[in-house]
Amino acid sequence: MxxxxxxxxxxxxxxxxxxxxxxxxxxxxxxxxxxxxxxxxxxxxxxxxxxxxxxxxxxxxxxxxxxxxxxxxxxxxxxxxxxxxxxxxxxxxxxxxxxxxxxxxxxxxxxxxxxxxxxxxxxxxxxxxxxxxxxxxxxxxxxxxxxxxxxxxxxxxxxxxxxxxxxxxxxxxxxxxxxxxxxxxPRRGETFVTRKITRGATQIKLGLRDKLYLGNLEAKRDxxxxxxxxxxxxxxxxxxxxxxxxxATGETHSVREFAEKVFQKLDLDYHQYVEIDPRYFRPTEVDVLLGDSSKARRLLNWKPRVSFDELVEMMIAADLELAQREKTLTDAGYSCNLNPHLCI
Incomplete structure (x- = not known):
């Protein structure tokens, strides 16, 4: 073994x-x-x-x-x-x-x-x-x-x-x-932008919060x-x-596009809920990251299986379930902020 x-x-x-x-x-x-x-x-x-x-x-x-x-x-x-x-x-x-x-x-x-x-x-x-x-x-x-x-x-x-x-x-x-x-x-840390978006959007959907604050919406990532x-x-x-x-996947999407897609799948208009907070901007920004993984595909016989849309849907589903548990506890009189482990 x-x-x-x-x-x-x-x-x-x-x-x-x-x-x-x-x-x-x-x-x-x-x-x-x-x-x-x-x-x-x-x-x-x-x-x-x-x-x-x-x-x-x-x-x-x-x-x-x-x-x-x-x-x-x-x-x-x-x-x-x-x-x-x-x-x-x-x-x-x-x-x-x-x-x-x-x-x-x-x-x-x-x-x-x-x-x-x-x-x-x-x-x-x-x-x-x-x-x-x-x-x-x-x-x-x-x-x-x-x-x-x-x-x-x-x-x-x-x-x-x-x-x-x-x-x-x-x-x-x-x-x-x-x-x-x-x-x-769905296991991504909540301070990373993709998870921050899916967590925030699902909480907004269930009335657990009003706004989502983000930094640079134009940054593009693979x-x-x-x-x-x-x-x-x-x-x-x-x-x-x-x-x-x-x-890498070989395709790129902006933070704005990610947010739009998440809110759209939840039947929400992201313009109503997303606001820019300068605190989340980096002192030096990376504008575009787009990977060429042809070497790995050729020599390792590796390729990504989960598409961008499937990834977004997977993360929304997991965070919607988490938000529903939070709402149930909130409605029962518990505070997830005071008792975070009750919401996990």
Whole structure:
């Protein structure tokens, strides 16, 4: 039985990847940070008690800022594959917390690669690179496009990308960069614009709020489904030699178009409910991200399965169900703001 180690397992991508690997028969180990509250909602449906002999998903407390913990974990787990998804991944937040973002998103990758080198674990390594690295580069962007990062997050990801390539060359590690363009799902964090829109619109539909505040409506992104993209991560580590790949749908939509489509599907006029808030603009904006994934389609035999419309409908359906639960509790006299766990 193969073993996989996933950083960021409680995030959107980590949960879909854990699900995918368990379906492939893997034993899956995940890194989580210790905090005063549980943050395992996305993987609770997968998690079994540690003492269950049938359990194949195990969680380990640790932090990407502590190199010794990472080294000890790799010694103990001895994984066959490592998927490094953990990061401070919110672009706007990286302007407010640039040092923390650089430490976790950039140096966290270096610490993990050093742990592989020091332990001698023969693990194949996947690095979650980001389309944000392309920044101001003209579209379409592919593996040969020059990086022009426009945020501390993107700069940290560029550092991580090159340190992966350096360790691949210097120490002959099987290490891959997956340059994933925007990928969404009902498990997307609510501070990310697509989920912010579907959450806000469904709450407006049920009378739970009056307005939705957004930033730059003209930004264009290449949006796919996270469940499709984790398969590409796995495929990269099944190849004969390590390489770097762009993963994208090859089509672009603006934030405005996304919002219009969501409100239209809910029989609402978005003009009545969406307002612009300058606080949500980035100091330096990325106008267009459009990926050319022809290399991945050719060499990995990968392609996206879920269309843009299907993705939007999937997210609306999940958030409409969540909003209905909120409304039921609100009508019963509970406050979701005061008791957030009642609404989950």
């Amino acid at each position: 193969k073993k996989a180690f996933i950083t960021g397992i409680t995030g959107q991508d980590g949960s879909y990847l854990a699900e995918f690997l368990l379906g492939k028969g893997y034993e899956v180990h995940g890194l989580i940070r210790r905090s005063s509250t549980f943050n395992t909602d996305r993987i609770d449906h997968l998690y079994k008690d540690f003492h269950d002999p049938q359990a194949r998903l195990y969680l380990h407390y640790g932090d990407l800022s502590v190199s010794g913990q990472l080294t000890d974990m790799l010694y103990d787990i001895s994984p066959d594959e490592i998927y490094h998804l953990g990061a401070q991944s919110h672009v706007r937040v990286s302007f407010d917390m640039p040092e923390y973002t650089g430490d976790v998103t950039g140096l966290g990758t270096l610490r993990l690669l050093e742990a592989i080198r020091k332990t001698g674990v023969k693990a194949r390594f996947y690095q979650a690179s980001s389309s944000e690295m392309f920044g101001a580069a003209p579209p379409p962007q592919h593996e040969g496009t020059l990086f022009q990062p426009q945020s501390p997050y993107a700069a940290a990801k560029v550092y991580a990308y090159y340190v992966v390539r350096n360790y691949r060359d210097a120490y002959k590690l099987f290490a891959c960069n997956g340059i994933l363009f925007n990928h969404e799902s 949006w796919g489904f996270a469940g499709d993209y984790v398969e590409a991560m796995w495929l990269m580590l099944q190849q004969d030699k390590p390489d770097d790949y762009v993963i």
